[in-house]
Amino acid sequence: MLKNLVIVESPAKAKTIEGFLGKDFVVKSSYGHVRDLNKTQLSVDIENGFMPQYEVSPDKKKLIAELKKLAKDTEMVWLASDEDREGEAISWHLFEALGLKEDKTKRIVFHEITKTAIQKAIENPREIDHNLVSAQQARRVLDRLVGYELSPLLWKKVKPGLSAGRVQSVAVRLIVEREEEIKNFESSSAFRITAQFTFEKDGQKHQLQAELAERFEKEEKAREFLYSCVGAGYTITAIEKKPSKKSPAAPFTTSTLQQEASRKLGFSVANTMRVAQQLYESGKITYMRTDSVNLSNLAITMAKEAITETYGEKYVKTRNYTTKTKGAQEAHEAIRPTYLDQPEVKGSADEKRLYDLIYKRTIASQMADAKLEKTQVTIDVSTNKKQFTAKGEVILFDGFLKVYMEGTDDENGEESNHLLPPISKGQQLNLNEMIAQERFTRHAARYTEAALVKKMEELGIGRPSTYAPTISTVQKRGYVVKEDREGTVRNYKVMSLKKDKLSEKTASENTGFEKSKLFPTDIGTLVNKFLCQYFEGIIDYNFTANVEKEFDEIAMGQKEWNLMISEFYGPFHKKIEDTTENAGKFSGEKLLGTDPESGKNIFVKVGRYGPMVQLGDTDSEEKPKFAGLRKNQTMETITLDEALDLFSFPRTLGNYEDKEMTVAIGRFGPYVKHDSKFFSLQKTDDPADIETERAIEIIEAKREKDRNSTIATFDKEPDLKVLDGRYGPYISYKKKNYKIPKGTDPETLDLEACMKIVDNPDNAPKKRFTRKKSSK
DNA sequence: CAGTGAGCGAGCTTCCGCTTGACTT
Numbered sequence: 139m140l141k142n143l144v145i146v147e148s149p150a151k152a153k154t155i156e157g158f159l160g161k162d163f164v165v166k167s168s169y170g171h172v173r174d175l176n177k178t179q180l181s182v183d184i185e186n187g188f189m190p191q192y193e194v195s196p197d198k199k200k201l202i203a204e205l206k207k208l209a210k211d212t213e214m215v216w217l218a219s220d221e222d223r224e225g226e227a228i229s230w231h232l233f234e235a236l237g238l239k240e241d242k243t244k245r246i247v248f249h250e251i252t253k254t255a256i257q258k259a260i261e262n263p264r265e266i267d268h269n270l271v272s273a274q275q276a277r278r279v280l281d282r283l284v285g286y287e288l289s290p291l292l293w294k295k296v297k298p299g300l301s302a303g304r305v306q307s308v309a310v311r312l313i314v315e316r317e318e319e320i321k322n323f324e325s326s327s328a329f330r331i332t333a334q335f336t337f338e339k340d341g342q343k344h345q346l347q348a349e350l351a352e353r354f355e356k357e358e359k360a361r362e363f364l365y366s367c368v369g370a371g372y373t374i375t376a377i378e379k380k381p382s383k384k385s386p387a388a389p390f391t392t393s394t395l396q397q398e399a400s401r402k403l404g405f406s407v408a409n410t411m412r413v414a415q416q417l418y419e420s421g422k423i424t425y426m427r428t429d430s431v432n433l434s435n436l437a438i439t440m441a442k443e444a445i446t447e448t449y450g451e452k453y454v455k456t457r458n459y460t461t462k463t464k465g466a467q468e469a470h471e472a473i474r475p476t477y478l479d480q481p482e483v484k485g486s487a488d489e490k491r492l493y494d495l496i497y498k499r500t501i502a503s504q505m506a507d508a509k510l511e512k513t514q515v516t517i518d519v520s521t522n523k524k525q526f527t528a529k530g531e532v533i534l535f536d537g538f539l540k541v542y543m544e545g546t547d548d549e550n551g552e553e554s555n556h557l558l559p560p561i562s563k564g565q566q567l568n569l570n571e572m573i574a575q576e577r578f579t580r581h582a583a584r585y586t587e588a589a590l591v592k593k594m595e596e597l598g599i600g601r602p603s604t605y606a607p608t609i610s611t612v613q614k615r616g617y618v619v620k621e622d623r624e625g626t627v628r629n630y631k632v633m634s635l636k637k638d639k640l641s642e643k644t645a646s647e648n649t650g651f652e653k654s655k656l657f658p659t660d661i662g663t664l665v666n667k668f669l670c671q672y673f674e675g676i677i678d679y680n681f682t683a684n685v686e687k688e689f690d691e692i693a694m695g696q697k698e699w700n701l702m703i704s705e706f707y708g709p710f711h712k713k714i715e716d717t718t719e720n721a722g723k724f725s726g727e728k729l730l731g732t733d734p735e736s737g738k739n740i741f742v743k744v745g746r747y748g749p750m751v752q753l754g755d756t757d758s759e760e761k762p763k764f765a766g767l768r769k770n771q772t773m774e775t776i777t778l779d780e781a782l783d784l785f786s787f788p789r790t791l792g793n794y795e796d797k798e799m800t801v802a803i804g805r806f807g808p809y810v811k812h813d814s815k816f817f818s819l820q821k822t823d824d825p826a827d828i829e830t831e832r833a834i835e836i837i838e839a840k841r842e843k844d845r846n847s848t849i850a851t852f853d854k855e856p857d858l859k860v861l862d863g864r865y866g867p868y869i870s871y872k873k874k875n876y877k878i879p880k881g882t883d884p885e886t887l888d889l890e891a892c893m894k895i896v897d898n899p900d901n902a903p904k905k906r907f908t909r910k911k912s913s914k
Numbered sequence: 915c916a917g918t919g920a921g922c923g924a925g926c927t928t929c930c931g932c933t934t935g936a937c938t939t
Contacts, residue, residue, distance in 0.1 A: 805917050
């Protein structure tokens with residue numbers, strides 16, 4: 139009989155811990171949650187105290203059976219899931235699903251994976267905290283109720299297949315509102331005056347860059363100022379020195395790792411997590427989904443040693459960081475290298491780069507402050523009362539800067555603090571050139587994925603394990619797109635004073651260029667408008683923070699979980715019913731104008747398949763005509779002329795092989811149709827310009843490509859083909875695809891062998907899991 | 915992925931938070 143069975147959440151953790159515990163312990167993993175609400179129905183019994191109806195998750199059936207068998211023959215089961223709300227619930231679900239006995243079960247927790255921490259945990263077991271489990275249950279039920287009542291309402295009122303939820307809808311709101319802010323932003327310009335001075339000291343020539351403290355809104359005033367400096371002398375009248383320091387940033391959490399990897403390595407949030415997972419699984423870093431900035435004592439000791447050895451003792455300053463994040467649950471350590479004596483690891487290029495970032499951030503966090511000296515120099519102008527200032531910064535002691543400096547999201551990095559030449563008070567300066575350059579104010583920056591995560595974390599919305607999936611969800615639903623956008627050229631005025639002569643010119647710059655930024659789509663904007671209008675409370679930025687307070691009360695045993703849910707659900711559900719009944723279709727319909735040919739109205743609106751234009755009124759006798767918007771068109775910017783162009787399809791071309799060709803625009807872009815087959819246009823083709831000749835070219839090019847990807851065909855069975863596709867060779871038969879078993883050379887297949895493959899159910903195409911409903 | 919859009923109505927879609935692989939037709 140087995141003595142001890144320990145169950146943790148992650149298999150990599152299980153492996154490490156098993157090494158610490160010795161042969162009397164077997165350590166297994168639950169792979170996260172093991173039970174959940176059924177996803178095909180609400181699974182919350184509203185009439186009976188909102189009782190959730192749990193079931194073992196389909197992908198956990200096998201695992202639970204295994205664990206159950208193991209637990210039966212074990213003297214003591216130790217539930218060692220994380221010490222937070224979700225972790226406590228996982229332990230309780232395991233207890234229930236495995237049918238454990240209280241006297242044979244213990245609950246233990248630890249925040250760091252070290253031998254002492256585990257042994258201490260084993261010596262201090264406790265029982266499952268049912269209040270904490272109730273708080274998780276409240277969280278789970280609330281999210282289900284919100285998601286599963288709001289989403290169907292969107293299907294009815296806006297468009298099928300949409301979704302809404304406590305987290306994703308706020309993420310979309312942030313992006314939509316930022317876009318509106320940008321749209322309403324009015325840029326203003328002012329003239330910034332900079333001067334380059336020279337002087338000689340001890341036979342050496344020096345330069346000094348300075349800026350006028352004041353900016354001029356009007357071009358005329360800037361010009362006046364430059365003129366006023368003609369023939370002027372310049373003198374340094376004050377030098378002010380101030381000591382300052384910089385401290386290192388805290389070790390990485392999930393959110394800060396995503397931000398830095400985005401800023402410094404250009405990683406998407408999903409890529410960062412994928413690479414971090416690989417590093418974690420190969421034992422190189424600690425757990426990557428965490429909101430804690432805490433390092434274990436062991437880690438701090440290791441860091442101290444590494445810093446002392448490489449940089450010397452005066453670079454060491456050990457620190458304990460505390461989180462400032464709202465709602466942080468700190469079940470894990472910060473993200474750090476497992477072994478701090480390893481500055482480099484083997485692995486893919488991405489793994490190496492991400493590890494390097496984690497290594498440096500961790501080491502720097504335990505290093506001394508950088509000591510600086512900031513200098514401000516004041517320069518008087520003899521011909522007027524205005525003053526220039528020059529700023530400089532000297533690093534007296536580099537400290538942690540030797541290793542790592544946190545990146546910034548600030549795109550207005552105009553101010554540069556450079557080294558100053560040897561200056562002294564009273565020094566006379568010569569003006570080399572003075573420039574007045576028109577500078578424009580900038581709108582707030584659009585969100586990158588990582589910047590959105592940062593904002594969500596500030597609002598306490600979402601968790602480390604959901605940041606990346608949420609960003610992917612809002613893109614999958616078509617609410618948000620991640621795109622590059624080209625900028626526009628803008629002119630600005632430059633005036634220069636050199637050798638007492640004024641010259642003026644107009645220069646141009648590219649502005650508004652965006653790389654990998656999040657933009658709202660028409661659907662995202664419309665859904666946000668709908669939710670703002672009818673469910674302001676749910677997408678309020680403080681909604682999560684407020685319900686979190688109540689979850690905390692439940693966790694402390696001060697409130698019943700289902701009472702909390704009931705208080706929320708009453709008004710919420712009433713609003714759902716009201717809106718279902720009283721609100722009309724929410725299509726964002728807008729009249730664009732009238733068709734000059736027929737005089738009928740042309741609208742733009744969201745239809746069953748997305749944004750479209752409509753020719754003719756919905757309630758008119760004659761059925762209106764519809765056409766979907768192209769990818770680069772939006773409901774807000776489409777013009778009447780563009781709408782009319784969309785109605786010019788399908789357009790008939792000449793014949794080819796005695797069959798008619800047409801050109802049209804469909805769901806997947808423009809295409810040529812011939813003999814009831816479809817041929818997609820190239821990106822460079824404009825469907826408005828396609829004529830017979832080009833259409834034939836496109837058809838022939840497609841046929842050629844098909845021929846090249848055909849491995850074998852058979853005269854006896856024209857429906858069967860061996861083809862080479864995206865994922866390698868496969869068999870196509872009667873519009874269904876079959877995989878070829880491993881180790882079979884597709885070139886050698888004859889018809890008989892193919893039919894054998896087709897008939898073998900193992901090779902049958904995978905069907906989407908659909909629940910069979912009993913027929914009535 | 916497959917080239918639609920009213921209305922009729924069946925049947926489908928959907929949440930957040932914990933975890934990894936499987937493996938694309």
